[in-house]
Amino acid sequence: MIDAVRVYLKTLQDTICTAIEKADGQQTFMQDDWQRDGSGGGGGRTRVLTDGAVFEQAGVNFSEVSGDDLPASATASRPELAGRSFKAMGVSLVIHPHNPYVPTSHANVRFFIAEKEGEEPIWWFGGGYDLTPYYGFKEDVIEWHQTAKSACDPFGDEVYPRYKKWCDEYFFLKHRNETRGVGGLFFDDLNEGGFEQCFEFLQAVGDSYIKAYLPIVNRRKDTVFGEQQRDFQLYRRGRYVEFNLVYDRGTLFGLQSGGRTESILMSLPPLVKWSYNWSPEVGSAEAELYETFLKPQDWLELL
Amino acid sequence: MIDAVRVYLKTLQDTICTAIEKADGQQTFMQDDWQRDGSGGGGGRTRVLTDGAVFEQAGVNFSEVSGDDLPASATASRPELAGRSFKAMGVSLVIHPHNPYVPTSHANVRFFIAEKEGEEPIWWFGGGYDLTPYYGFKEDVIEWHQTAKSACDPFGDEVYPRYKKWCDEYFFLKHRNETRGVGGLFFDDLNEGGFEQCFEFLQAVGDSYIKAYLPIVNRRKDTVFGEQQRDFQLYRRGRYVEFNLVYDRGTLFGLQSGGRTESILMSLPPLVKWSYNWSPEVGSAEAELYETFLKPQDWLELL
Numbered sequence: 001m002i003d004a005v006r007v008y009l010k011t012l013q014d015t016i017c018t019a020i021e022k023a024d025g026q027q028t029f030m031q032d033d034w035q036r037d038g039s040g041g042g043g044g045r046t047r048v049l050t051d052g053a054v055f056e057q058a059g060v061n062f063s064e065v066s067g068d069d070l071p072a073s074a075t076a077s078r079p080e081l082a083g084r085s086f087k088a089m090g091v092s093l094v095i096h097p098h099n100p101y102v103p104t105s106h107a108n109v110r111f112f113i114a115e116k117e118g119e120e121p122i123w124w125f126g127g128g129y130d131l132t133p134y135y136g137f138k139e140d141v142i143e144w145h146q147t148a149k150s151a152c153d154p155f156g157d158e159v160y161p162r163y164k165k166w167c168d169e170y171f172f173l174k175h176r177n178e179t180r181g182v183g184g185l186f187f188d189d190l191n192e193g194g195f196e197q198c199f200e201f202l203q204a205v206g207d208s209y210i211k212a213y214l215p216i217v218n219r220r221k222d223t224v225f226g227e228q229q230r231d232f233q234l235y236r237r238g239r240y241v242e243f244n245l246v247y248d249r250g251t252l253f254g255l256q257s258g259g260r261t262e263s264i265l266m267s268l269p270p271l272v273k274w275s276y277n278w279s280p281e282v283g284s285a286e287a288e289l290y291e292t293f294l295k296p297q298d299w300l301e302l303l
Numbered sequence: 304m305i306d307a308v309r310v311y312l313k314t315l316q317d318t319i320c321t322a323i324e325k326a327d328g329q330q331t332f333m334q335d336d337w338q339r340d341g342s343g344g345g346g347g348r349t350r351v352l353t354d355g356a357v358f359e360q361a362g363v364n365f366s367e368v369s370g371d372d373l374p375a376s377a378t379a380s381r382p383e384l385a386g387r388s389f390k391a392m393g394v395s396l397v398i399h400p401h402n403p404y405v406p407t408s409h410a411n412v413r414f415f416i417a418e419k420e421g422e423e424p425i426w427w428f429g430g431g432y433d434l435t436p437y438y439g440f441k442e443d444v445i446e447w448h449q450t451a452k453s454a455c456d457p458f459g460d461e462v463y464p465r466y467k468k469w470c471d472e473y474f475f476l477k478h479r480n481e482t483r484g485v486g487g488l489f490f491d492d493l494n495e496g497g498f499e500q501c502f503e504f505l506q507a508v509g510d511s512y513i514k515a516y517l518p519i520v521n522r523r524k525d526t527v528f529g530e531q532q533r534d535f536q537l538y539r540r541g542r543y544v545e546f547n548l549v550y551d552r553g554t555l556f557g558l559q560s561g562g563r564t565e566s567i568l569m570s571l572p573p574l575v576k577w578s579y580n581w582s583p584e585v586g587s588a589e590a591e592l593y594e595t596f597l598k599p600q601d602w603l604e605l606l
Contacts, residue, residue, distance in 0.1 A: 175558045
């Protein structure tokens, strides 16, 4: 079970990195293989591309960790699992483009097994992807969600609406009353229907990420922008930092489980601004992001 | 009791803002008076100075909030208080200078009352200040701690060592195995010795902050610096963000208690960099910060 998932995840990391390099056309990923220090085993393969033609920073990580005591952040909704020994592996990525008209994107696919002597192991999958535009284009958002829906549909009509809603709820900054972006898919604790079907769903999600993201990158990467758009991008990246450090379960799990800090925090943008009490001009493209795009809604209803 | 503390805190805010403006010599603070929306009462007086000659951003806030249910972050060490109604007021400030040779500093003084029908109200003070240099100078750090010690000494010989140690423990980034800076004072849950004496101690701490910080500002503000020093400052500011959003009890209390987000997050630096797996060159001034200054130690023993 574990071996099959590991092979898939490492291949997915390869496939995504190759596609991102091709889309960038200038820079390639550097790789850090790391072993975990201290208690627990595991390690990972961290890949980072910086200062590309298209991507300011792209981090695509594979990691596999185990431990004697599943951290609270991994079991928020299932406290009965706390204290079990665990194995976790996943691919996690965040792509920060240069051009403010190209959205930031994030994807994660993960597999957990929690074990306890004398009891059956409990396994589950989790993952998803979400899109964070700085300037909103309905066309992009609809395409993103269509690709997500197409990945889900073979597994049942209820799958896309359920994980789309979960994504909106998960990537929400309560202290800002804003979504992180325009959402996508989020699922966790998935073990219904047996291992084979769950694993197939994970692969459908993992494989569809690049198909969902790259067309948007290619459509927007040559849009001319100026200082105002760059400033807004840097400002909005602050929200990304706020989400990841205050709320994100993956980040907190990584830091709590003694993961490799530099691999976990490669999700943070390379350059960020905070401006006290800033708000966009009424009627501006920046205001439209808040008014139209940072609110959960049924994007495919617009079709 | 509350009225006397409120008068002191507002006067302290005035005094500090005047001193910061004078040291800056160019910009003045703008003020936002705000009332709290939603459940609970209260409001505050947020003051922010931006783009000064010396200070890139300085936020000095007074706030007073109340609520029906004391958040967990305020009662980490005293779970028996959770669920009590509360009043909290305080002054909180963070100063981000332009020049990388001038340290960032933070101070906070606060007063809490937790009430429950049919029981005596429980009150306590908390506060302290800490210094976060980008380039370390022993002279500055010793002076900072001497001023802190002088404020504590009238209240007993054990006070400075105790709160100095607490500060080192509190302002610690576990995931980096680094202190946030060179420390100072931190205390919480203070109600030993009666209200009068505790309040006097709070005032001694509050009043000594400007005496501790401004001499360092004035000594370093005209030091010539280049792109390398600026880059290092922006990079190290990332640690400040990491601490405040992952660990800081005041920030989490503010966000959890429905405080005003813009006032709480004025602590975040105006411009920040993250660089994957960056580390300073061996033997450099940047390396010295890590090796010498970001480790808890008895600075006054160096005298």
